[in-house]
Amino acid sequence: MTIEEMRLAFDDLLCSHGGNLRTWPDDMRPALLRYLRQSFDARRRLMEMRRMESMLGDDLDDAEPPVDLEDRIMGAMFDLMAREKSTRAKQKMQVDFTAPLK
Amino acid sequence: MLRVQQEDVEAYREITRRYLKRIYAVARRILPHDYDADDVVQDAFLRVWSHRDSWSPGAARFTTWLHRIVINRCIDYRRRPVDTSLEETEEPADERPDFDQAIFQKQLHEALNSARKRLPPGQQVALALYYNQGLTGAEVGAVMGLSQSAAEGLLKRARQQLRSVFAKSAIRARDAFDDH
Numbered sequence: 001m002t003i004e005e006m007r008l009a010f011d012d013l014l015c016s017h018g019g020n021l022r023t024w025p026d027d028m029r030p031a032l033l034r035y036l037r038q039s040f041d042a043r044r045r046l047m048e049m050r051r052m053e054s055m056l057g058d059d060l061d062d063a064e065p066p067v068d069l070e071d072r073i074m075g076a077m078f079d080l081m082a083r084e085k086s087t088r089a090k091q092k093m094q095v096d097f098t099a100p101l102k
Numbered sequence: 103m104l105r106v107q108q109e110d111v112e113a114y115r116e117i118t119r120r121y122l123k124r125i126y127a128v129a130r131r132i133l134p135h136d137y138d139a140d141d142v143v144q145d146a147f148l149r150v151w152s153h154r155d156s157w158s159p160g161a162a163r164f165t166t167w168l169h170r171i172v173i174n175r176c177i178d179y180r181r182r183p184v185d186t187s188l189e190e191t192e193e194p195a196d197e198r199p200d201f202d203q204a205i206f207q208k209q210l211h212e213a214l215n216s217a218r219k220r221l222p223p224g225q226q227v228a229l230a231l232y233y234n235q236g237l238t239g240a241e242v243g244a245v246m247g248l249s250q251s252a253a254e255g256l257l258k259r260a261r262q263q264l265r266s267v268f269a270k271s272a273i274r275a276r277d278a279f280d281d282h
Binding site: 049066070078 | 109111114115118119122123126127130131136139140143144147148151152210211214218229233234254257258261262264265268269
């Protein structure tokens with residue numbers, strides 16, 4: 001593999017698997033690790049990917065749902081449950097009306 | 103979930119409490135505003151109740167099923183017609199000339215976030231599930247109804263695009279930092 005081919009293969013793997021080298025395919029890893037040791041630019045690109053992934057991962061860790069959201073969900077569920085019961089009752093009445101007289 | 107299928111309200115409350123924060127974080131990652139996420143999450147949990155009979159233990163893990171519901175709701179929500187003039191209004195910029203390291207990081211973060219929001223919805227969803235929910239490529243595929251390789255393809259394309267923006271933004275931010 002030429003240096004340029006190695007650079008392209010490295011970039012492809014970097015975008016496919018991210019910056020965690022342990023997730024890279026076993027058969028490619030030794031050659032790419034050698035390339036990584038030799039190339040300052042490859043190490044820079046790896047660090048850049050790791051830094052970017054770290055930002056992608058930690059961005060909204062503190063996103064908290066509003067404190068009343070659980071209550072709103074439960075309230076809406078009770079409304080829905082009441083509507084379901086009402087619909088079932090209506091269906092039952094319809095069945096009763098159409099049932100043959102005994 | 104089996105108890106929810108028997109109309110057990112306490113079981114439903116337990117599920118809501120257990121997954122609310124996690125599901126909210128997914129929605130918040132895909133949608134632009136807190137209030138959008140509120141609406142979608144509430145609607146998604148209502149669908150858990152109204153579609154309780156469609157879940158079966160053999161078909162999918164509950165978390166996969168729940169993620170699928172919220173993600174479909176998020177995608178529907180994003181497709182709705184909106185007043186774009188209002189949606190595109192940005193917060194006023196902070197003009198304090200303070201290019202210290204924190205600002206440098208903040209600029210990078212903002213550039214990355216902005217680029218992330220411009221990605222196709224499928225790529226945004228895959229990123230949120232992988233980086234913010236800690237799912238594997240196979241699990242991302244299961245939630246999105248795709249094969250593992252298709253899900254990994256979405257992640258790859260997202261990384262390619264973001265990486266290019268990230269590298270350019272890093273150079274710009276560093277230059278501004280150095281000039282100061």
